Amino acid sequence: FHDVTDIEDRSVLSERALEARKIDYHDHRGVAGKTFVELDGDIAVLASGGGASLTCMDALIEAGGKPANYTEYSGNPSSEKVRRLTEITLSKPGLRGCFVVGGTANFTDIYETLKGFAEGLRNTKPKPAYPIVVRRAGPRDKEAFAMLAELEKEGFDITVLGEETPMTKAARIMVEKINGKTDKGETVKGTARKIEKREQQ
Amino acid sequence: MSILLSEDLRVVVQGMTGKEGQRATKEMLAYGTKVCCGVTPGKGGERVLDLPVFDSVAEAKQYEQGLNTSVLFVPPLMVLDAAIEAMDAGISLLVIVTENVPILDAAKLVEYARRTGARVVGPSSVGVIVPGVAKLGSIGGGRDQRMYTPGRVGVISKSGGMTAETCRLLTEAGIGQSTAIGIGGDVIIGSTFTDLMALFEQDEETDAVVLFGEVGGAYEEEAARMLKERRFTKPVVAFVSGTFAEQVQGLALGHAGAIVERGFGTAEQKRAALREAGALVARYHDDIPGLVSRALENKGRSGGSTE
Numbered sequence: 042f043h044d045v046t047d048i049e050d051r052s053v054l055s056e057r058a059l060e061a062r063k064i065d066y067h068d069h070r071g072v073a074g075k076t077f078v079e080l081d082g083d084i085a086v087l088a089s090g091g092g093a094s095l096t097c098m099d100a101l102i103e104a105g106g107k108p109a110n111y112t113e114y115s116g117n118p119s120s121e122k123v124r125r126l127t128e129i130t131l132s133k134p135g136l137r138g139c140f141v142v143g144g145t146a147n148f149t150d151i152y153e154t155l156k157g158f159a160e161g162l163r164n165t166k167p168k169p170a171y172p173i174v175v176r177r178a179g180p181r182d183k184e185a186f187a188m189l190a191e192l193e194k195e196g197f198d199i200t201v202l203g204e205e206t207p208m209t210k211a212a213r214i215m216v217e218k219i220n221g222k223t224d225k226g227e228t229v230k231g232t233a234r235k236i237e238k239r240e241q242q
Numbered sequence: 243m244s245i246l247l248s249e250d251l252r253v254v255v256q257g258m259t260g261k262e263g264q265r266a267t268k269e270m271l272a273y274g275t276k277v278c279c280g281v282t283p284g285k286g287g288e289r290v291l292d293l294p295v296f297d298s299v300a301e302a303k304q305y306e307q308g309l310n311t312s313v314l315f316v317p318p319l320m321v322l323d324a325a326i327e328a329m330d331a332g333i334s335l336l337v338i339v340t341e342n343v344p345i346l347d348a349a350k351l352v353e354y355a356r357r358t359g360a361r362v363v364g365p366s367s368v369g370v371i372v373p374g375v376a377k378l379g380s381i382g383g384g385r386d387q388r389m390y391t392p393g394r395v396g397v398i399s400k401s402g403g404m405t406a407e408t409c410r411l412l413t414e415a416g417i418g419q420s421t422a423i424g425i426g427g428d429v430i431i432g433s434t435f436t437d438l439m440a441l442f443e444q445d446e447e448t449d450a451v452v453l454f455g456e457v458g459g460a461y462e463e464e465a466a467r468m469l470k471e472r473r474f475t476k477p478v479v480a481f482v483s484g485t486f487a488e489q490v491q492g493l494a495l496g497h498a499g500a501i502v503e504r505g506f507g508t509a510e511q512k513r514a515a516l517r518e519a520g521a522l523v524a525r526y527h528d529d530i531p532g533l534v535s536r537a538l539e540n541k542g543r544s545g546g547s548t549e
Binding site for chain 1: 399403406411414454483486490500
């Protein structure tokens with residue numbers, strides 16, 4: 042609702058923030074990148090939900106991590122919008138980690154949004170070698186996690202966590218992975234197995 | 243039973259013909275909530291989900307005289323009129339789910355509610371749930387009811403999504419909830435932490451309360467004062483998010499009300515005030531269940547007294 046012209050934008054927003062804001066201009070469904078704040082750190086953040094995003098930023102910092110940015114997408118945006126936001130967010134040089142986090146969505150299609158993330162990740166050059174931690178749940182999450190398992194095969198260092206892992210715990214796992222303590226992280230397969238097990242019960 | 247929802251709950255949904263309204267109504271019905279009818283001006287006579295739709299709340303009231311609660315899904319600029327219409331028709335509880343209601347409209351409708359004695363939850367409220375009994379609004383979605391379980395802990399949250407996450411953590415730790423309320427993260431809201439704490443204080447089915455607060459405004463400080471002055475005597479576990487947002491002065495991140503102005507309303511100030519007043523304050527959000535267990539144990543050991 043609050044719309045400013047390009048000229049005003051340029052005086053207050055960074056180039057990346059400006060690019061992120063443009064994502065919503067021609068696609069009204071959901072919100073992606075409307076708010077994008079540049080920070081000094083090295084962990085790229087793609088968060089979902091107003092309260093959840095702030096809670097997870099705090100948890101990252103509390104655990105000793107340094108976010109490279111703050112941005113948020115929610116309201117079931119198209120995979121195209123999430124792809125673009127991912128590309129912008131991961132374009133920052135010197136990243137050491139990527140944290141994709143959100144609560145249990147009511148209606149955001151987790152498969153569609155994480156598909157956008159996966160595409161954006163694949164388009165990022167050079168290919169990210171840093172750890173990626175995804176914590177998300179909601180409609181079609183099982184399909185989404187199976188799709189993300191492909192990324193592991195492609196050589197990405199990705200950890201996928203579902204609703205059984207609290208999001209602030211996921212933030213601590215992100216920081217631990219960056220610091221080399223990978224033993225506490227769970228693998229994609231592990232999470233997928235857990236979900237299957239739960240659904241069988 | 244619990245707070246806000248009475249045994250004789252009879253619900254009208256304003257904006258039931260819209261996409262959001264319809265989805266939420268379907269879920270409310272599935273959860274056992276007594277939704278009687280809907281109101282959308284100009285669509286009187288239609289039926290949605292096999293429920294009648296009326297042009298006004300006054301007409302709906304003629305159809306179902308016991309109507310006492312309205313859940314609003316109307317567009318932001320129509321919320322003020324719709325809320326006043328409901329209050330004029332004698333509705334005593336309004337849950338406003340709509341986001342982006344203008345601040346001035348929110349101020350007017352909260353003032354109107356004070357004068358008429360109606361209770362308003364929201365705007366930007368995800369809803370109210372009494373686990374296993376009934377729910378109002380979008381809370382709980384339609385997919386996963388395992389998040390909320392019946393029990394004796396009240397939950398009040400400025401964030402809708404985090405209401406769910408908080409209750410999920412509690413549920414997984416075996417701690418059920420008496421009532422969970424998303425109060426909304428707007429600058430002006432109808433029911434604040436203290437408004438609802440006053441109800442939880444009286445509720446015999448609630449042993450402790452969890453507050454999910456956020457940077458900005460003074461609602462958490464009010465809660466701390468209430469605790470300090472012993473107007474609330476049950477254990478309180480609090481979490482306040484948004485330390486990070488303080489680095490970005492003058493910009494609301496996440497929620498409209500999450501804004502620090504002139505150094506006032508920081509998350510750390512809120513945590514300190516709550517801690518000083520006797521609340522257990524969680525460092526990480528997932529510390530909440532452990533603190534609730536500890537608070538309940540402490541309470542048990544002192545024989546129910548708060549000393």
